[in-house]
Amino acid sequence: MKFYVCIKMVPDVNAPLQIKDGQLIQDADRMILNAYDASAVEEALVLKEAHGGEVEVVCIGSAKAAETIRKALAMGADKATHIQTSGDERYDSGTYARILAKFFEDKEYDIISLGKQSQDTDSGLTGSMVAELLDLPYTTNAVGLNAEDGKLIVKRQGDSGQEMIELSTPCAVTCSNDMNEPRIPNLKGIMASKRKPVEQIELSSMGLDDDALSPNTNVLGYEEKPDRQAGKKYEGEPDEIAREVAQLLDTEANVI
Amino acid sequence: MSTILTHIAISDGKIKRSSLEVLSHCKALAESGGHSVEAVIIDEKASSYVEDVQKYGASKIYVVQDPIFKNHMNTPLLKAFANVMEAANPFVVAFASTEGTKDILGALAANQNAAVLPDVSEFELTDGGIKAKRPVMAAKIIAQNEAKGERVLVSVRSGSYDLAENPTEAEVVNIDFSMDESELKSTLKEIISASGDTIDLNEAESIVAAGRGVKDEEGQNLISELASTLNAGIGASRALTEAGVYDPSLQIGQTGKVVSPQLYIAVGISGAIQHVAGMANSKVIVAINKDPDAPIFEIADYGIVGDLYKVLPPFIEEIKKIKS
Numbered sequence: 001m002k003f004y005v006c007i008k009m010v011p012d013v014n015a016p017l018q019i020k021d022g023q024l025i026q027d028a029d030r031m032i033l034n035a036y037d038a039s040a041v042e043e044a045l046v047l048k049e050a051h052g053g054e055v056e057v058v059c060i061g062s063a064k065a066a067e068t069i070r071k072a073l074a075m076g077a078d079k080a081t082h083i084q085t086s087g088d089e090r091y092d093s094g095t096y097a098r099i100l101a102k103f104f105e106d107k108e109y110d111i112i113s114l115g116k117q118s119q120d121t122d123s124g125l126t127g128s129m130v131a132e133l134l135d136l137p138y139t140t141n142a143v144g145l146n147a148e149d150g151k152l153i154v155k156r157q158g159d160s161g162q163e164m165i166e167l168s169t170p171c172a173v174t175c176s177n178d179m180n181e182p183r184i185p186n187l188k189g190i191m192a193s194k195r196k197p198v199e200q201i202e203l204s205s206m207g208l209d210d211d212a213l214s215p216n217t218n219v220l221g222y223e224e225k226p227d228r229q230a231g232k233k234y235e236g237e238p239d240e241i242a243r244e245v246a247q248l249l250d251t252e253a254n255v256i
Numbered sequence: 257m258s259t260i261l262t263h264i265a266i267s268d269g270k271i272k273r274s275s276l277e278v279l280s281h282c283k284a285l286a287e288s289g290g291h292s293v294e295a296v297i298i299d300e301k302a303s304s305y306v307e308d309v310q311k312y313g314a315s316k317i318y319v320v321q322d323p324i325f326k327n328h329m330n331t332p333l334l335k336a337f338a339n340v341m342e343a344a345n346p347f348v349v350a351f352a353s354t355e356g357t358k359d360i361l362g363a364l365a366a367n368q369n370a371a372v373l374p375d376v377s378e379f380e381l382t383d384g385g386i387k388a389k390r391p392v393m394a395a396k397i398i399a400q401n402e403a404k405g406e407r408v409l410v411s412v413r414s415g416s417y418d419l420a421e422n423p424t425e426a427e428v429v430n431i432d433f434s435m436d437e438s439e440l441k442s443t444l445k446e447i448i449s450a451s452g453d454t455i456d457l458n459e460a461e462s463i464v465a466a467g468r469g470v471k472d473e474e475g476q477n478l479i480s481e482l483a484s485t486l487n488a489g490i491g492a493s494r495a496l497t498e499a500g501v502y503d504p505s506l507q508i509g510q511t512g513k514v515v516s517p518q519l520y521i522a523v524g525i526s527g528a529i530q531h532v533a534g535m536a537n538s539k540v541i542v543a544i545n546k547d548p549d550a551p552i553f554e555i556a557d558y559g560i561v562g563d564l565y566k567v568l569p570p571f572i573e574e575i576k577k578i579k580s
Contacts, residue, residue: 013394014529024397097366121392121399122510123374125362128330132363137441139330140359143504153445157504158328159267159355160456161449167442177511178497178504216371220400225391228536231557235548238566245542245558246574253540253557255462255519256486256578 001053001147001169003044004107005077006100006114006130007037009061009068013119022221033068036115038075038182040175043145044113045076045183051147053110054078060099060203062087073193074185080198083206092215097129099213102206104134109170111152116141116174127174138172139165143179258347259292260285260381261318261340264309265354266299273459274352274414276312281379281417282350283313289381294318294344295426298336300326306428313422318344320431328356329444330363332435337364339431346407348386350379353411353514354458361411371403374411375514377537386410394510395533414458415516415537457506460489462519465508465535466501467493469524469545469564476501478568479523485575491515491535493525509534524564527552544568 012030019025044055057072059065060083069080083099104112117124124140131138143162144155152167157176167173185193234241250256262279265272279295286293295314297305302321309317320336337360351357353375365372371385379388385404392399403410457463464483470476483490492502494509508515510533520538525531527543527550535541536555543556546563553559560567
């Protein structure tokens with residue numbers, strides 16, 4: 001089974017943030033492999049270990065994204081393609097999807113998988129966009145994958161329950177981080193990753209016109225969340241404070 | 257004059273309240289901008305919801321009714337939307353941000369060559385599109401976005417707008433739909449439903465959420481008792497859904513559901529940013545945690561520092577007294 005896993009380098013949302021003149025500043029320029037993509041890589045590796053095949057990762061990003069690609073290779077992916085950008089572009093999900101669709105145009109594969117969203121913007125659009133552009137059957141928010149008779153069986157989290165969906169291949173699937181715990185690369189994996197092939201493609205050489213690359217959404221600026229003040233903390237005899245707060249929820253907050 | 261089309265989501269035989277919130281907002285936008293607001297219902301029993309949707313001011317209601325829409329499946333849904341778009345030719349299409357919406361929004365945007373902004377907390381119309389606010393970076397900050405195009409799709413977080421009734425006699429337009437099951441390259445094999453009559457967390461007025469501090473059956477029983485006393489939905493942190501203690505559909509946070517009830521009671525939840533991302537917009541937050549330094553207290557209106565096993569019994573008893 002040939003897997004392509006699309007991965008992305010994202011800022012670590014746990015790092016401190018501030019807004020200066022409407023722009024987002026990260027104190028530490030900590031960039032990591034998107035957690036949802038890490039789950040997609042992990043699940044592809046598990047299926048490869050069970051059924052054989054190949055796992056290739058594809059990453060659109062600046063030169064710095066080489067670290068992100070290395071991480072996926074160290075986890076166990078066989079090879080990688082790095083679609084190089086300058087890093088200054090303001091691409092939106094649609095742009096990423098059009099670049100990926102162009103890349104996949106002449107490729108052969110069984111499954112394209114992606115994280116269900118980026119952990120910085122939480123948009124969750126690219127996966128189903130790629131599927132639509134390539135006219136592939138797809139499903140999103142997968143919490144489990146299985147392969148059977150050339151079909152992909154996906155357990156996905158829906159609105160009120162989990163749905164078991166069978167997709168004929170080739171297909172696309174987006175992965176939740178609830179499906180697994182991505183492996184931490186060990187020393188052997190890290191050493192091996194240095195010998196694995198990483199094909200470099202210049203975005204400008206892919207033949208995409210300005211129309212395809214220009215985003216139709218923009219970030220105008222950032223603002224702080226309306227401040228949520230810490231309220232009162234009640235400490236002491238559990239029986240007393242529990243009853244006191246219950247009373248206040250009725251008389252003060254008016255929510256009971 | 258252009259058209260704002262609102263999708264009415266149906267779940268378990270009921271209209272999702274969040275869809276009507278979006279319709280209410282679209283009606284207000286349409287009135288101030290001189291646009292028309294229309295609605296679309298795609299369901300196996302779509303016509304039966306027309307009467308209720310009329311209360312919220314749509315001037316035209318598109319109905320796509322077919323047994324195939326009994327359960328969510330993206331292929332037929334996308335086909336139905338394409339048919340409706342052709343008939344309605346909308347400028348803006350607005351959705352409630354449900355899992356069903358998330359499953360199709362990107363594909364629909366690609367299919368329609370539309371600009372799209374998902375999961376916004378506010379939006380307004382501009383000359384050539386929309387402006388919207390979206391929580392980003394695990395909902396730690398708000399991004400102001402714009403989308404431009406001849407067609408713009410937007411999905412809105414539940415609880416972002418109030419319901420506003422505005423009864424209108426709507427024209428009902430039935431859209432033909434047929435799909436041969438053999439066209440489907442994906443099939444729904446089975447639905448593993450969450451147990452029993454759980455309350456939809458996106459619609460719940462009150463939510464009781466359990467975290468790692470809820471260690472055993474005794475703790476879960478206390479959670480259930482508090483929830484039933486308040487007629488609240490039960491939610492859980494990722495730690496407990498991953499451990500299989502609560503159904504995955506009950507997970508609240510960046511990965512799970514984003515909720516904004518009137519009352520949110522976090523029991524034994526420390527308040528990791530990924531969890532807070534899913535509940536920080538609740539109106540009143542109560543936290544019960546034995547660690548006085550737990551980050552959840554930084555956003556709680558009422559923080560009870562104490563062992564939940566000792567706090568909950570008198571808390572429940574007192575609420576029962578108030579309720580009677």
